[in-house]
Amino acid sequence: MPDFRSFQLKLVVLEQLVDDELTARLRALAGDAYSYGHYEPVPESERLLRGLDLPDERLAGVTSLVFDGGLAIYDLLTPGWDGESDELDTTDLTDLGLLRNLEEFVVVSMIPDEVDVTPLLARPNLRRVHWRRIARDEAVATQLRARGVEVGPG
Template structure:
């Protein structure tokens, strides 16, 4: 199985496959995960344990070890960058999008997505490092 180097880039791919395309199953739910531990409210749990603006350990462990086949990765032609992604809600139930918690730090994982042609929202995130138009264009990827 291919290995991702950037956890936050992997989350963008998981968003596409698990929550948008619904081809990476079963869909992870932090509420269900915590409920199995006797915790009824993920938001209250995060606040009460000073975890409000972090990735919960349960979500990190699940997503870090989640294997995604080359066949599924080959189906990814578009990625979306947006503070309201479902995968972010599953990782950090009270995250407000006002910090760099989910910033992608490397585009090394682009090699895992041979058919990626478009990244939506890259311009709204400032096209800073690493989403420079030149880097994406050199790979045949449109950013908007």
């Protein structure tokens, strides 16, 4: 069973995999979300999501990732979160190695500019990267383009 080093990246992956049953469980756990504070994750929800096993077969179905502060998974974890603070930012992309069929990587927000982008190079099925920051790492952008990956701003 693959293990994620980055809980924040796992959340973005879960955005692609969440189903009605998990959504209902998380909403039930949240109860009165504001009793936890506007920006604090619901502790039971965080434990559930951190401990959720994602077998290779499920991860193989993830072909697209979109990083954006408005993802539904963030609201399920932290119902009062406004998307403006950085505690849910993804700061490590190493776990992209768990996503063998990743084709599209789109960043609107939620990844700081200083994050190492080289894990993108190890994704053989990658076809599209849209992220304004990618232009700052011309070596990575050039290698991706040489493989036929569409690279551009988000």
